[in-house]
Amino acid sequence: xxxxxxxxxxxxxxxxxxxxxxxxxxxxxxxxxxxxxxxxxxxxxxxxxxxxxxxxxxxxxxxxxxxxxxxxxxxxxxxxxxxxxxxxxxxxxxxxxxxxxxxxxxxxxxxxxxxxxxxxxxxxxxxxxxxxxxxxxxxxxxxxxxxxxxxxxxxxxxxxxxxxxxxxxxxxxxxxxxxxxxxxxxxxxxxxxxxxxxxxxxxxxxxxxxxxxxxxxxxxxxxxxxxxxxxxxxx
Numbered sequence: 028x029x030x031x032x033x034x035x036x037x038x039x040x041x042x043x044x045x046x047x048x049x050x051x052x053x054x055x056x057x058x059x060x061x062x063x064x065x066x067x068x069x070x071x072x073x074x075x076x077x078x079x080x081x082x083x084x085x086x087x088x089x090x091x092x093x094x095x096x097x098x099x100x101x102x103x104x105x106x107x108x109x110x111x112x113x114x115x116x117x118x119x120x121x122x123x124x125x126x127x128x129x130x131x132x133x134x135x136x137x138x139x140x141x142x143x144x145x146x147x148x149x150x151x152x153x154x155x156x157x158x159x160x161x162x163x164x165x166x167x168x169x170x171x172x173x174x175x176x177x178x179x180x181x182x183x184x185x186x187x188x189x190x191x192x193x194x195x196x197x198x199x200x201x202x203x204x205x206x207x208x209x210x211x212x213x214x215x216x217x218x219x220x221x222x223x224x225x226x227x228x229x230x231x232x233x234x235x236x237x238x239x240x241x242x243x244x245x246x247x248x249x250x251x252x253x254x255x256x257x258x259x260x261x262x
Contacts (some may be wrong), residue, residue: 035113036062036086037261042095042119043186044148046177048170049094053257054248060261061079066101069182078103082111090261092116094246095218096186102196105203116208116257119215121222122196122229133187140180140187148183149175155216157196158242167247200229207233208260210253212241233261 037057041049047065057063066081091112093101098120105112137223139148149172154162156229161167175183207230211223220237227235236256 033160034061035088035090036064037090037092038064038066038081038085038099039066040081040091040093040097041174042093043172043190044099044175044178044183044194045094045097046174048177048233049244049246053150053246053254056254056258057261058067060258066097066100068097069185072185072188074099075101075107077189078107082108082172085111087111090114090116090139092118092257093120094118095120095243096190098218099190099193099196102199106194106199109203109205112205114206114208114261116260117223117226118210118253119212119218119223119245120149120226121218122200122226123222124193124195130191133191137184137187143180145175145180145183146172156243157248158214158240160240161242161248165204167244170245170247174202197225197229200226201231203230206260208236208256209233210236210238210245210256212243212245212248213237213239214241215243215245217243223240 039050054063068077069076071080075194082104088111091101091104098117101115101117102122136148153168157167207229209223210222213220224235227233238245238249238252246253
């Protein structure tokens with residue numbers, strides 16, 4: 028029997044330097060389950076402000092999914108308004124706070140963004156974004172480059188500042204009560220499977236799924252598998 032949560036709107040939150048293109052394979056299919064919105068996370072430079080703006084524009088209750096930075100924002104939404112989220116999907120993300128080493132790498136990328144050298148940013152990130160079998164996939168790389176232009180250098184800098192200042196969400200996990208799905212590529216180098224498993228183990232009854240031959244950009248690398256998992260979970 029269908030439940031009320033099966034008809035609630037779905038909000039998808041992209042990752043760092045990503046646009047709605049990140050979910051272009053999922054949106055048309057998820058639309059069968061109800062209204063689908065891709066949130067705009069480009070306007071603020073703190074996680075709290077980004078989450079608040081998404082909540083201000085969101086319906087009273089909704090189903091939520093976020094990849095990478097989108098997962099950080101989703102966890103902040105759970106911190107601010109857990110009662111509004113009926114189901115939660117966290118993809119290729121982490122509950123851990125920033126490390127000094129990560130911040131140092133981000134500062135170098137911010138310096139490139141300040142000079143509008145967007146493709147050079149992706150040149151640096153590319154080997155860590157996707158599975159080694161997809162490094163030579165020109166179409167995938169082109170789509171990721173397009174997302175960088177769609178995001179823009181100024182928004183990229185704001186996003187990086189928000190990520191650097193994010194809270195440690197591990198203490199939050201035990202308080203999450205809604206059904207939760209955690210997905211990760213088996214070779215995700217940026218937010219590895221150990222981080223995803225930590226989330227799944229921290230949230231009671233969370234479902235944990237690993238996608239084979241997949242890196243960090245699971246919705247684009249293995250779109251059909253991700254779509255199937257989200258459809259099954261959100262239905």
